[in-house]
Amino acid sequence: MEVNWTRKDLLSLYDLDPEEIVLILDTAEEFKKVSERNLKKVPALRGKTVVNFFVEPSTRTRVSFELAEQRLSADIINMTASSSSLQKGETLLDTARNIEALQADLIVMRHSCAGAQNFIAKNISSGVINAGDGAHGHPTQALLDLFTIRQKKGRIAGLNVSIVGDILHSRVARSDIWGLIKLGANVTIAGPSTLVPRDFEQIGVRVCHNLKDAMEGADVINLLRIQHERQRAGFFPSTNEYARFFGLNKENARYLNPDAMIMHPGPINRDVELDSALADGPQSVILEQVTNGLAVRMAVLFLVSGCLKK
Amino acid sequence: MTEKNSYILKGGRVVDPARGIDTVMDIGVSNGKIVDPAKIKNPEVIKVKKLVVAPGFTDMHVHLRQPGNTTAETIATGTMAAAAGGFAGIVAMPNTSPPADSAGTIEYIRRHTELYAVVRVYPTGCMTKELKGEEMAGIGSLKNAGVVAVSDDGKCIQNHELMRHVVEYSKSFGLPILDHCEDAFLKGEGVMHEGKWSTLLGMRGISSASEELMIARDIILSRMIGWKIHIQHVSAKESVELIRNARKRGIMISAEATPHHISLTDDYIKKFDTNYKMNPPLRSEQDRLAVIEGLRDGTITVIATDHAPHTATDKLVEFDYAPFGIIGLETAIPVCLTELYHEKILSLSDFVSKFTVGPAAILGMDFGTLEEGKPADITIIDTEKKFCVDASKFRSKSRNTPFNGMEFRGKAAATIVAGRFVFDEIGK
């Protein structure tokens, strides 16, 4: 059964049907080939204007989106919170309406508040792609994770995927969980109980509070970056103690299946959540995630741009 | 508005819980007071057949925003909204700008009320200066200026020793305490109920514990001091249980529930509509049912709206940045009739009592009955009228309602204050 893409926005994976997620991944397969050619550019978004509106700073995601847009031949404008009028007290909606009034076709947006993109998408006609909103969602990161898993394992349904770390504050974890569940994976989340809410059990996620349980039988282990500011807020006593109980290292790696994939959304705290040698080892797909991110973002930009009202 | 001096409300179903009356009878009004209909000469007859005639409703929890934020609401628009919602009186919270922590501000409110209010306004004063929770406000002077209670609503005194002194001092002036119970640390930067939906949406939660903890504190202080503490807008299941047990033991604790906490839950937040953001937050279905049970079994004796107007500009922002609060005066009766009366949780008499004798008992005032000789404050209700909420038609200056577009059964048909119709939709 063929599905058509009908959305002007990509806000969260929670909104998508499994078929829509698969369509994005299939489309990304073709865009991945574009990046493997000598001439790495297609004219699909020629004449379209894309505004990268990053109210919360980002380097990796913004660069990945920007390159994806360039490879699709879009015209690109980069705006940050400091380069916009938000600093002068303009509301977010007014700023977005100004971008819309310049006939921007698409807004790729990052914001520190959950739902900020939903709020903007509802109020303007330009397409909105969520490049991360607070701890709510980061759909293109989850899509690139799904793409990488499918590429390596040939499937997603039935796989055991463990996500370890600060689930509570992680938009990547939330989007991954929705994407994985929708495509039929068994999801485990693990970390200290202050950072891994039990409420996820209500949507069929296995919750555990020790690393060994999350490692045994896992086909994929995804380690999240631990933020130092959480220590100050009293969620765990020290990065040392965190690394000791929840960091993946050479010693506890023996609990992993030999063919288990090691993933990380970056940037890595080497030797905190992930041992340096493992990050660079044969099980690690961390750099492939970055490469695939480009293809997935090209696919999303292409699909969403095809649904904008004239 | 109808200008009538002497009239008879004829053929209505009179529900007056203070006197245990629920029967079809006529009510006479003359010179602003309730009188025996037989004693009125040449009365005008107003037919109210099939309508409910109740004592004037009082909303114990309203933010009028004046002085300070008159772009969101004024004494004039807020009381017009109250009248349209069936309220003959409202208790005004003191967190205005400046806060009502001195006799001067109360005097300002009193003067503007005389000039602009269409329903009765009962002012309250702050418990602490500037609502800071640090130094006690001049509670005695506030009493002399006319406040009916003291409250730091919107904030909660975190220092238990200070709270103890405030309760003790207020007792000596006979002023009840209206407390917004919230532990500031547990609330943190929370924006919604801490539970399944805050977890799934990745939003900072406000745990039920932050409310329960301060209610427990208030129960202990109330027992120790022997004075009235009224718990505002109870939202959590275990809070209801704490209050139920305290009341069983004879502690002077009372509580109110809001229309939104009995009709909405936290899953509405997934749309990121800031009109669902208020404090205390919409909680889980279990909490909602527990609050309803509290109303049913008499643990919660008051329904109050926590009418909190905010301009569209203030609300049209990121969810995290939006102010807490929604308006409720013009939707309270429809929402509560639908959820409580038509759902057969409360009898009509019990329903009416939550807006009449309930508040009167806590405030120690004698409104809330249709006894002859009392001021003619009357709320007339059509319990069957279909009401589709259209915020654009509100009298309130603000539009921040979560109920826009929803349909309810039942509505105020008229509001009478001191014999004068301040809202009249009878026959319309």
Next chain:
Amino acid sequence: MSSKRRLCNSRKMDDAIEGVADAIIAEFSRKNEMDFAFIGIQQRGVPFARRLIEKITRKTGFKPQFAMLDTSMYRDDIGMRATLPVIRETDIPFDMNDQAVILTDDVLSSGRTIRAALDAITCYGRPSLIRLAVVVDRGNREFPIRADYAGMKIIPEDGKKILVEFKETDGSDGIYEIDWSNPTKGE
């Protein structure tokens, strides 16, 4: 009401493809350069190319190489169409530089798909020569692009378009005239 009128049965369609194969063989053997590859345009240019390869191999013993190409990323009408085209697989397993290639598609109509295909091909390399083969040339050109080999020429009625079906993609062979508004099939 959408109508679907058959213009050719499978035998007549096979004759047309046979004719295209013969014309290709004739041209390239005349030049004494029996070295060319096929690029089938997704979706129905793909089975067409495979048929041609099968016929040419049988007739001459030379087996041309095969590639498939999706043109969606190169179209000039993204966002102007009611639905977005699904991107199908592109697979070009040989070096296109200095290679003679024959593009295949089912129907040549406006020429826009072919223009997109030419753009796409230049992204992969610099062929020595590009020819175009189609099953049906239906006229109605909007671009200065014409077919080098056409199985047949059919001018449909106003408001109608030509649909070529292949066993591989549609279950059976046949050429039809359908309403232009029919959203499910064709270009």
